C-alpha cells in the first residue's frame with residue numbers, strides 16, 4: 133500500500149501522518165433503495181400515485197409543471213391530461229386581502245377548522261404577482277401557517293415564481309387539477325389584494341372571499357371597487373377585544389356599499405360578516421355562508437356556468453400564452469427583436485412598423 137511509502141510517513145517527517153483511512157460504506161442507502169426518483173416516473177405512474185393521495189409525488193408533479201424545461205412541461209401536461217377526469221370535485225375558494233389583513237392567520241384557522249370540524253382535505257395554493265420580481269413568494273408559505281403546515285390533511289404550496297402573471301396563474305390552475313385528483317376537496321387560492329392578481333384568482337375559484345379590516349379610517353376608500361364587486365363574501369377580521377364595535381361598524385358600511393352595486397350574475401347577494409382569525413371567533417358562520425352559496429349556485433345553475441366559462445377563459449389564455457412564448461422563443465425573432473427595439477428607441481421606425489416587420493418575419497419563417 134503506497135500510504136506507507138508516503139513521504140509524510142517517513143520517520144524523519146515531523147508533521148502529521150497520513151492514515152490508512154476506512155473502507156467506504158456502500159453508496160446506496162438501503163432504506164432508500166426501494167424508492168423511485170422523480171425522473172423514474174412515467175406520466176401514468178405519476179397519475180396513479182397522485183390518485184392514491186401520495187403527497188410527495190403530488191409535490192414533484194407540481195415542481196415539474198412549474199419547470200421551464202420543455203421536457204418537464206411535456207410530462208407535466210400529460211399528467212394533467214390524465215388527472216383531468218378525476219378533477220373538479222372540490223370547492224375552490226379565492227382568499228384575498230391587503231398585507232396585514234390577516235390572511236395567513238385566517239387561513240391557518242380556517243384550515244384547521246375545516247379539517248377537524250368538517251372533515252375536509254385542504255390544499256392551499258397562492259398567486260403572488262410580486263414573486264416574479266423577488267424570485268420568491270411568501271404567499272402560501274408554510275411558515276406563515278404554523279398549525280396547518282404540520283397537519284397531514286393539508287397541502288400547502290407557495291406561488292409559482294417564474295413568468296408573467298398569466299403564466300403563474302395558469303400553473304396554479306393546473307395545480308388545482310392535480311390536487312383535486314389527489315383527493316383534496318377544498319382548495320384555497322390566496323392572493324394579495326392590491327392588483328390584477330384578483331382577476332386571475334377570480335377566474336379559477338367558485339367563491340371569492342375578501343378579508344377586510346376595521347378601524348383604518350378608510351374602509352371604503354382603501355379597497356378598489358373592482359375587488360369588492362368580485363367578492364362573494366366580505367369578512368371583517370380582528371373583531372376581538374376593543375375592536376369588536378369598530379368591526380361591526382365597518383361591516384355595516386360594507387353592506388351599505390354593496391347595496392349600491394347591481395346584483396351579480398350568480399343571483400347571490402354578497403354577505404358581510406365579522407370574525408377573529410386569531411381568536412377563532414365567528415369561523416363556523418363563514419363556512420356556513422360558503423356552503424350556502426355553493427348550494428344556492430348549484431341549484432340555480434350558476435356554479436356549473438361559472439366553471440364552464442372559466443374553462444373557456446383558460447383555453448384562450450393558454451393559446452395566447454403559448455403563441456406568445458413561441459413567438460419570443462423563435463430563433464429568428466430573438467435576433468431581430470433587439471435590432472428593432474433599438475430602431476424604435478432611435479425613432480428610426482415606428483413601434484407599429486417594427487411590430488409588423490417582426491410578425492412578418494415570424495409568419496414567413
Ligand code: GDP
Pocket residue numbers: 229230231232233234235236237238369370371372407408409410411
Ligand atoms: P397577512 O399579511 O394578511 O397574511 O396577515 P397576518 O396573518 O400575517 O396578520 C397580520 C397581523 O395581524 C399579525 O400580527 C397577526 O397576529 C394579526 N392578526 C391576524 N388576525 C388577527 C385577529 O383576528 N385579531 C387580532 N387582534 N390580530 C390579528
